Amino acid sequence: DIQMTQSPSTLSASVGDRVTITCRAGQTISTWLAWYQQKPGKAPNLLIQKASSLESGVPSRFSGSGSGTEFTLSISSLQPDDFATYYCQQYYTYPVTFGGGTEVEIK
Amino acid sequence: EVQLLESGGGLVQPGGSLRLSCAASGFTFSTYAMSWVRQAPGKGLEWVSSLRGGGDSSTFYADSVKGRFTISRDNSKNTLYLQMNSLGAEDTAVYYCAKGIDYIYQCIDVWGKGTTVTVSS
Numbered sequence: 001d002i003q004m005t006q007s008p009s010t011l012s013a014s015v016g017d018r019v020t021i022t023c024r025a026g027q028t029i030s031t032w033l034a035w036y037q038q039k040p041g042k043a044p045n046l047l048i049q050k051a052s053s054l055e056s057g058v059p060s061r062f063s064g065s066g067s068g069t070e071f072t073l074s075i076s077s078l079q080p081d082d083f084a085t086y087y088c089q090q091y092y093t094y095p096v097t098f099g100g101g102t103e104v105e106i107k
Numbered sequence: 108e109v110q111l112l113e114s115g116g117g118l119v120q121p122g123g124s125l126r127l128s129c130a131a132s133g134f135t136f137s138t139y140a141m142s143w144v145r146q147a148p149g150k151g152l153e154w155v156s157s158l159r160g161g162g163d164s165s166t167f168y169a170d171s172v173k174g175r176f177t178i179s180r181d182n183s184k185n186t187l188y189l190q191m192n193s194l195g196a197e198d199t200a201v202y203y204c205a206k207g208i209d210y211i212y213q214c215i216d217v218w219g220k221g222t223t224v225t226v227s228s
Binding site: 001032034036038043044045046049050055087089091094095096097098099100101 | 142151152153154157167168169170203208212213214215216218219220221
């Protein structure tokens, strides 16, 4: 199984901050990586697929980069609506695996 | 509008069975890969099972559910199922029905609201 390791697990930030979340894959997954945002009590929402392709309707302050085993999700200027938990997911092979999540909380 | 609506969750005793259903609408159901993803209370996302679309009948399971859970679809009813047998406390979670971005890949672009399964005596 491909282990996905996210860091940090919790991130404290203020509105307007630039934040970066890292996701490391246990083996190369090319760019078969997605990022999701989840708010409490809600289903996840797809932000980025193929490592860097922004989904329609997702604000441009979100961006993704990376390939192989190292990936990042960046938020250029954190907004109040962005406080949530973020997950990476590899879909290169089965079993599909998710990272442990990064909770972005208000500083 | 693309929608997924899960049903069938509830309280079940250890060792019991449950069948989840997911009614899909707003897209050509048969052509897309579909999955079940679960989330235990206070925990992260865990992929459970997937099956491909487009006439490919391939199914895939997490090791934690292999041999106990069965995923299936009825394209005539636009419905996805998850038959869950030999349930244990570790299966307690919100179960999400999820649509893949195409017939093969399990990048999920649409999620249902989830149905809660509680395994307890």
